Amino acid sequence: MTVNEDTFTNWKNREEIAESMIPVIGKLHRERDVTVLVHSRSLVNKSVVSILKTHRFARQIAGEELSVTETLPFLQALTTLDLGPSQIDIGMLAATYRTDADGLTVEEFTARAVAGATGANKIERGDGRDVVLYGFGRIGRLVARLLIEKSGSGNGLRLRAVVVRGGGDQDIVKRASLLRRDSIHGQFQGTITVDEANSTITANGNEIKVIYANDPSEVDYTAYGIKDAILIDNTGKWRDREGLSQHLRPGIDKVVLTAPGKGDVPNIVHGVNHDTIKPDERILSCASCTTNAIVPPLKAMADEYGVLRGHVETVHSFTNDQNLLDNYHSSERRGRSAPLNMVITETGAASAVAKALPDLQAKITGSSIRVPVPDVSIAILNLQLARETTREDVLDHLRHVSLTSPLKRQIDFISAPDAVSSDFIGSRHASIVDAGATKVEGDNAILYLWYDNEFGYSCQVIRVVQHVSGVEYPTYPAPVA
Template sequence: MSANLNYEEEVLSEAQNRRTTVEFITIVNDLWYDKSIELVLFKNPLVDKRASEVLNLINYAKEFVSKPITIKDALDIAKAIQQIDLPSSKLDIGKLAYECYLQPKKCKDKVAFVQHKLKDAKTYKNIEPKDVVLYGFGRIGRLLARELMTKMGKGSQLRLRAIVTRGPINETVLEKRASLLSVDSVHRDFLGTVQTDPENNALIINGTTVFMISANNPEEIDYTKYGIKDALIIDNTGAFRDKEALSRHLKATGASKVLITAPAKGIPNIVHGVNHKQYNPDKVAIFSAASCTTNAITPVLKVLEDNFGIKKGHLETIHAYTNDQNLVDNMHSKYRRGRAAALNMVITETGAGAAVAKAIPALEGKLTSNAIRVPVPNGSLAILNLQLNTMVSKERVNAIIKKYALEGDLVEQIKYSLDNELVSSDIIGTTAPAIFDSKATITDKETIVIYVWYDNEYGYSHQVIRLAKHIAKVRRFTYY
């Protein structure tokens, strides 16, 4: 009988939790669409989430900070944020709830507490939105389009205005482009609407016109004909890989900045969160977002270098196959990449080890690297075997990484995983470029082996967008 009563209590408690969660979700979406205030929970997006997804994130938050944070705590903080006059912002409600738990006396008045924590928002200046053009529409281009349109809100930051591709643009081509944007075999359905406008050679994404422009040479385009001015061109074609070639974009009428989604020569290679502040967008016109692997390993390597010092090491990346490989055995400029991608593990090279030194000069010449392409379409893993300058334990290494994942300049870059059985499909859709597998860390005196997972498409795309916001100077007030 008592067991049955407990069960009934559990059902009622869960129903109340879900009712509270629905109220919380309503506030999250109202803040976003009405005030351009985006709430996240320890970097995890909350906009347009279902109740079960939010409750799972609450459970992660509770375990992550080892404190009994509840959905009611998150709701109370969200209600307080509603009552405060704030500029366009991105606020980590998990961090606020955690700090509230640590300071219960100060947090009795939630509005006053949150107002104090967000006091720096008063000095934040209004930002001018920036027109964006995607030059290319492949795997990264389409993910960028999805994210830019999903997070459009009131259009106060980056505005996707056009997409440039080669070849003719007609009704059939538009339909195919729309289909590829709407449905993805890896990242599933786009949670929005995509329609075609053949009369204007455009896609209508979430009710907003995005022009499709055909061009063989970037310098020939006049973006102002489409009402686009002072645009940031995000080149995701991989066709232009040095300063001279990328400068061609700046000859186009209406373009002012260029960002390439690949490593490039002669221009700053940036890992956002690590070295982006070293380059002033007012003085630099062309930027590189480096590679997905470089973005995955550099944040973690910075933490280790800053805290322990790195003597030397080797990076091995177990990488999903890419469009550069063959579907079946065929001719290729590289012997092994010519073999069927979905049937073979393929040893290949990666420049990520050397590229890290561009963001962390102290690691120049200290890292070797190699790669193995494996038969999965997305989701990769970097294994770092390092010799440190001091003896460490697994507990100490994990504690340091966790601290940086919770606070500081790398909270967007490092996700600290508590999962006992993390596999590659689990990390698909993660916005952080580096997912630190805390359960897999190995230490032996000065030697450590750590495992860093990364969604080589989605996580990297978010790094590109973070860097794009820095270049466009549309970074909002943030509280992490």
């Protein structure tokens, strides 16, 4: 047999193993609310090739190959345990077992590592939590996709309704079509049917009521059987407490804004300050996509090196609030054609850092340029550190943070030398450190941070909603602080 045939046979064997993993992963998700991960990347509803690629990606960040032959025994061990709702990273289990097996079998090691999710320690599955989307634009539809994807056993977040303004004939059909197909993010993974008579969209078995209203005061959510719901306002029309309080009607318990909040509305960046949310807080903001992109790595750098001052320059994809062609706009430059120009504009991300990181005394300034790409942006974070360091040390630190720290769902790391913006469409992280572009000299560090300003941000929104709803399940092995 030739070397090429050996390689192909090995690939076919790994395909077979990945194929055998799919029903196990699906059953754990549906029946026990267990999400199986590999280095923070979910394997739920993934294809054979996607599972293999997810394992392969570990080489970029961990520096060594991870094979399904290594992770399969840990997945099989999970099926023998009395697991409760949780997220379990079999990639981390395999990696840790390599270096610290402690003389245990895979079964014994796995049982010890996930003990907090088993037996008397496990979280009991609840009845789920109703969610309402107010608005159904770019972020609203992506949040809807994520909610439907994560419906699992039905005991987590349940998208019950979408509130929109009436748009004329076949309005619901057109909205369903926009959910089904997206020019940037591709096809919806599943089936969608529309019942115009009852004004419902059913997506992967999730029945979603489409409610038409011009104002929050027009909606009686209890009439649709909705109770104690979390309402996600993705219109951006109201950003202060007074305006957002209009949503607090019978059936709605909390309001989450997908834009920077004003006044005393808490701006939350999941992974950084979500644990500061007070149990009785009913209105909060998920800040902006750029704030979510820069705050986690800023915290990672401040914790390790200290930060004296910094500047962030964002090169941001164009958005729906700009014009296709030159036309009137309340903002002077944003009135110029978005697909034809680079447009200098303002960003509130730098000033929002103080809300998310109140202990950071460093002054952070910021500016932004909108460019003619439809999605994925990059933030260039220029920092003066409190001590001198090296490029190698900074990269080792950020690689470690992306793999094992409490920020591993927020910060990703890539060392590919030919990475470009479109490579990060669909990234679920708040930002991705580009190792090749990183510059460090003495006490000055410049980080290049890619981020999918649509999908990555939507994932951060979902994490905040999971947290405040009580269905944010613990991850095992536990991240290293």
